[in-house]
Amino acid sequence: MRILRIGPLGITTHRRTFAVGLALLAALAALFVFALMQGQSGISVLDSLKAVVGIPVGAPADFIVGQVRAPRALTAVLVGAMLGVSGAVLQSLTRNPLASPDFIGISMGAGTGAVLTIWLVSATSLWITAAGAVVGALTTAALILALSWRRGIVPLRLILAGIGMGFVVQAITQYALTRMDVHDAGNALGWLVGSVTGRTWTHVTVAVTVLAVLLPVILWHARSLRTLEMGDDAARALGIPVGVARSVLAVCSVLLAAGAVAVTGPIGFIALVAPALALRATRSAGVTLLPSALMGALLLLAADQLSQLMPATLQFPVGVFTAAVGAPYLLWLVWRASRGGPS
Amino acid sequence: MRKRAVVAVLCLVALVGAVALSLAVGAKQIDLGTIWNSLAAYDPEDPLQRIVRESRWSRTLIGILAGSALGVAGALMQSLTRNPFADPGLLGINAGASLAVVLGLTTGLATGFATQVPLAFVGAGLAAVLVYAIGARGAAAGAPVRLALAGVALTALISSVTYAVLMVDDATLDQYRLWVAGSLTGRQSEDVTALVPLVVIAIAAALVASRQLEAVALGEDAARALGVRIGAIRTVIIVLVTLLAAAATAAAGPIVFVGLAVPHLARALVGASLPWLVVVSALGGAALVLVCDVIGRVIAPPGEIGVGITTAFIGGLIFALMSRRMKVVEL
Numbered sequence: 001m002r003i004l005r006i007g008p009l010g011i012t013t014h015r016r017t018f019a020v021g022l023a024l025l026a027a028l029a030a031l032f033v034f035a036l037m038q039g040q041s042g043i044s045v046l047d048s049l050k051a052v053v054g055i056p057v058g059a060p061a062d063f064i065v066g067q068v069r070a071p072r073a074l075t076a077v078l079v080g081a082m083l084g085v086s087g088a089v090l091q092s093l094t095r096n097p098l099a100s101p102d103f104i105g106i107s108m109g110a111g112t113g114a115v116l117t118i119w120l121v122s123a124t125s126l127w128i129t130a131a132g133a134v135v136g137a138l139t140t141a142a143l144i145l146a147l148s149w150r151r152g153i154v155p156l157r158l159i160l161a162g163i164g165m166g167f168v169v170q171a172i173t174q175y176a177l178t179r180m181d182v183h184d185a186g187n188a189l190g191w192l193v194g195s196v197t198g199r200t201w202t203h204v205t206v207a208v209t210v211l212a213v214l215l216p217v218i219l220w221h222a223r224s225l226r227t228l229e230m231g232d233d234a235a236r237a238l239g240i241p242v243g244v245a246r247s248v249l250a251v252c253s254v255l256l257a258a259g260a261v262a263v264t265g266p267i268g269f270i271a272l273v274a275p276a277l278a279l280r281a282t283r284s285a286g287v288t289l290l291p292s293a294l295m296g297a298l299l300l301l302a303a304d305q306l307s308q309l310m311p312a313t314l315q316f317p318v319g320v321f322t323a324a325v326g327a328p329y330l331l332w333l334v335w336r337a338s339r340g341g342p343s
Numbered sequence: 344m345r346k347r348a349v350v351a352v353l354c355l356v357a358l359v360g361a362v363a364l365s366l367a368v369g370a371k372q373i374d375l376g377t378i379w380n381s382l383a384a385y386d387p388e389d390p391l392q393r394i395v396r397e398s399r400w401s402r403t404l405i406g407i408l409a410g411s412a413l414g415v416a417g418a419l420m421q422s423l424t425r426n427p428f429a430d431p432g433l434l435g436i437n438a439g440a441s442l443a444v445v446l447g448l449t450t451g452l453a454t455g456f457a458t459q460v461p462l463a464f465v466g467a468g469l470a471a472v473l474v475y476a477i478g479a480r481g482a483a484a485g486a487p488v489r490l491a492l493a494g495v496a497l498t499a500l501i502s503s504v505t506y507a508v509l510m511v512d513d514a515t516l517d518q519y520r521l522w523v524a525g526s527l528t529g530r531q532s533e534d535v536t537a538l539v540p541l542v543v544i545a546i547a548a549a550l551v552a553s554r555q556l557e558a559v560a561l562g563e564d565a566a567r568a569l570g571v572r573i574g575a576i577r578t579v580i581i582v583l584v585t586l587l588a589a590a591a592t593a594a595a596g597p598i599v600f601v602g603l604a605v606p607h608l609a610r611a612l613v614g615a616s617l618p619w620l621v622v623v624s625a626l627g628g629a630a631l632v633l634v635c636d637v638i639g640r641v642i643a644p645p646g647e648i649g650v651g652i653t654t655a656f657i658g659g660l661i662f663a664l665m666s667r668r669m670k671v672v673e674l
Contacts, residue, residue, distance in 0.1 A: 098488075098492055103492070103495060144663075147663045147664065147666070147667055148663075148666060148667060150667055156488045157666050157667065159488060159492070160428070160488060160491060160662070160663070160665075160666030161663045161666045161667065163491060163492075163495060163662065163663075164659045164660065164661075164662035164663030164664075164665075164666060165659065165663050166659070167599065167600065167655045167656075167658065167659030167662065168655070168656055168659035168660055168663070170655065170659075171652045171653070171655040171656035171659065172656070174648070174649075174652045174655075175643070175648055175652055175656075178643060178646060178648050178652075179643055179646070268499060269499075313511060314507075314511065316506075316507050316510055319503070320503045320506060320507050320510075323499050323500060323502075323503035324500070324503055324504075326499075327496045327497070327499045327500030327503070328500065330492065330495075330496035330499075331477055331493060331496045331497065331500070334477055334478055334489050334492050334493040334496065335477045335478075335493075337489055
């Protein structure tokens with residue numbers, strides 16, 4: 001056990017969690033540098049790093065690294081972290097490793113919100129689309145809650161209601177796509193694919209803003225989250241305002257997922273897999289927020305690098321790769337659960 | 344018995360009404376007299392009668408075919424897995440059929456409808472076996488949710504592979520667009536007519552097998568005591584579900600939730616008797632798909648939206664509401 005203190009923020013952490021966190025950070029840094037260097041053009045490491053922070057180093061590096069590779073890699077890192085934390089909070093709140101914003105309709109709701117803003121106001125500004133995604137995700141989450149609320153919330157009922165709502169909001173998206181004009185529809189479709197290709201510093205700014213607002217709030221409530229895992233009664237006995245803490249955390253988780261969808265479009269399975277891998281690596285008894293964030297960032301950045309390494313005819317959006325890894329993991333979870341293990 | 348017969352007759356009346364709607368409503372409204380004439384005294388010179396004969400009939404036929412196949416497939420699947428959330432669309436069986444067709448198109452194996460249907464059957468069969476093996480074992484606590492999640496995961500996996508193939512191959516994408524829309528248009532009526540005997544035979548076989556399946560639903564020991572060969576009947580049911588789901592997908596593209604919602608409503612009307620459930624699900628499924636198609640025709644003028652979108656919207660709501668009614672014990 002050790003306690004990290006940064007100003008008023010105190011994080012109790014196990015030695016192993018700390019070590020895993022450092023290792024993940026190191027791996028992430030290495031992969032980030034690799035992402036900057038990857039591809040032809042022969043720009044040195046030093047020049048690349050200078051270009052990222054905006055020190056002019058000459059023609060090719062300033063553009064290729066500074067305007068193309070750096071925003072893309074940073075977007076992958078930030079969105080991966082958002083998805084990792086969002087999934088970790090949701091899985092902890094529902095006490096179920098199968099809960100993930102991309103399965104229970106929340107990411108799809110965010111997508112519908114964004115597509116509706118593109119349709120109704122022909123939005124091209126990322127900030128407006130992001131606002132639409134947030135409204136869509138919150139509305140969907142509220143509907144899921146309302147549909148599954150019956151003298152309290154049962155996590156599995158929540159998941160089922162979420163799967164149903166996912167189909168409903170996707171139908172709305174499809175309807176909007178058939179109704180909007182061709183130019184907007186192309187715009188919306190390109191975004192619905194879920195990709196970090198061609199992201200700019202504006203995307204990075206939106207992602208940083210969302211993370212900077214929400215992550216401190218979630219970390220502030222991290223202790224409540226761990227205590228809630230022991231059950232409502234225990235949490236109440238320990239003086240946690242159960243209702244408030246849970247609502248704040250749930251809203252933050254939904255907003256993080258919505259922010260991620262707004263920046264990159266829906267990318268599946270990171271929010272499902274990252275927290276589980278983080279738990280496994282740290283062998284922690286409860287939710288591990290920062291390792292989940294780092295794991296999510298590492299996974300998405302790695303998936304994006306993998307997609308770039310493929311030959312030119314096989315350049316798929318990153319979501320295809322995350323699904324190819326994440327879906328078998330989910331099937332394995334279900335399979336293990338049906339053998340009578342913990343579900 | 345009498346109540347069930349009344350329900351079945353009412354479903355038949357509803358289906359006839361839905362057929363009339365499907366023939367009459369569209370970009371051009373056609374009155375019932377003209378429709379009747381197009382059947383009884385066909386006059387090829389009358390443009391309205393030609394619309395009915397040449398475009399709306401095949402569309403209606405596809406709707407009946409896909410709807411009844413999906414309704415019966417859902418009823419069988421729900422009884423087999425003893426799981427209220429079993430639906431060929433939700434469980435990834437339709438997605439499996441689509442992937443097989445896409446692979447066939449891209450390798451040049453599937454050149455026409457006649458080769459696409461067997462491929463759809465193979466894909467649907469593989470997906471059905473996989474999802475059954477992963478998610479349907481045991482009736483222990485949590486089984487319904489596991490099966491639904493296994494279906495969602497399998498669908499995601501299959502769709503990402505399908506998508507990857509389509510990204511690479513533009514020619515396949517062009518042909519595949521007709522499949523994914525979940526639409527009753529875009530098929531040649533001769534092609535679909537060829538599927539009719541298949542679906543009729545599969546539904547008849549489902550009726551014959553349903554008594555035995557009912558015995559299995561009582562529990563394995565009880566079924567053995569009644570002399571039912573459990574393994575054989577399970578195999579037969581999976582084959583029938585696969586046939587029906589693949590035929591529906593081949594005819595109308597992947598449509599979700601018809602197989603979920605229709606048997607569920609049918610059970611509320613006729614109880615647990617499986618033969619009646621099969622009959623009512625077939626009639627109700629056909630009526631539902633036709634009504635959803637008509638809604639899709641009028642909701643977004645001057646365009647149309649595919650029947651798959653309408654059923655996903657309505658079915659998704661029903662699914663979410665069903666989860667609300669589930670007892671915690673069942674979860």
